Amino acid sequence: MLKAIGFDLFNTLMVVHPNALNVALGRLVDTLLRAGLSLTPERFLEVHNQCAVSHIKEAKATGRETHNSIWISEALKAFNYHLDPHGEIIGEAVESYFSAFYELSSVIPGTHLILGELKSRYKLALVSNFTHYPACIRILERLGLRYYFDLLLISGEFGFRKPHPSIFDMMVHNLGVRREEVIFVGDDPESDVKGALMAGIRPVWSSYVLDQRIPFTPGYVAYTVRPEEVPGYRISTWNDLKALLESLE
Template identity: 30%
Template sequence: MLLKGVFFDLYGTLLVPKNSKKAWKNWFITFYDLMRRYGLKLLKNDFADACNGFFTRAEPEKTHDELTNYENKIRQFAFDLNVRLKITEIKQIGQDTINAWHKYIKIDPETIPLLEVLKSKKSLALITNFDHPPHIYTILSKYELDKYFEFIAISGEIGFKKPDPQIFHITLKNIGLEPSEVVFIGDSKEDIEGANKVGIKPIFIQRQSSKQILTGNDYFSKNIAKKLNTQNSRINP
């Protein structure tokens, strides 16, 4: 089948951590300092315990339409710790904590050259799991990546997360391609599982810092551009 489209994950694929430990430490310190400012009484160690599983907990009921999923998690988290936040305070915490984390994220040096090669020959789309869509649009604009993608699917906006097939189906529909005409490039188990469920050929990026080893239909590539940059490139069964 002729390869007509390439879909990308964002974090861990096009954007990579400079230092993951520092990124999350900076997120935590910023979160703690802001919560203390707004009335938190917990000591830092107790707050750290409370933060365990922050991103993997079930989505709290959404009571304010103006809040993103990430901001809503902050609202519920603060409420559970007896801190009552105003909407403006929730939004400040959301923005400041993500910015603190992103301080230690960088664009992969191969990202722009790869997208430049592919843009004129393939339909490109982005599929990312992220609970705060405004940040994604800000970052894509900052790095001038938005111009490369015909469609951008953010889980916090779409309502589905990888590996749910729906986020892939929605992207395929908007691009106008069939699963057999597309590859998906990602760095996580969710990326590979989601693509396989839909019938999209996955390319798994094995980062040095990653401990994930995936087998099956996924395959590994150290030179994606070489594999995808020809007009007549095909997807092997």
């Protein structure tokens, strides 16, 4: 019997405007310049991008989540600034960077309706790969999504990121259900689908963003999808999820 449903956040419940990353990076540099640092924006962003990609690739390889403050401080070292990653200047830079995402995020149509319906029948969990926990919470609150979830697991706070099995194990443990009583819905064939499978949880691949040709949430390391190779269930709309749930009952 199905008792709980886990959801990914980005490109599963919400999308971000394709220009958000550029706006975010512009705000990041502005904050550093306003703090009195002497940087050439183009050169800084180039180095920052290299540092971000390298840390994100490492996080993907090890499963241990990283944080923007680490690669910002590393990028600044190339300009002879040795700032505390947990200090005020980098902290402000991180916040101004993420402010772009608060403003440029929107919920996928029908999401409030389906989550409202499911909430009365299942325990709901949100499991997101998101480096900066406070920003994730702000996005959830701003979009009115936080209320639906019995459990929030954000990689930036938990320490590990999908597809690492520990984050799925924690989801099952905290929901108080058995693995076979949960399904996990997400758009990323690696993090969401393979991750759930590796943890013994049935995956549901949401191909909505792909099918609607909506640009993926801008990121530093993109993923590619070969639909025919994605295992498990596939949904393209929330009606597909409803039909799937009926067939599973």
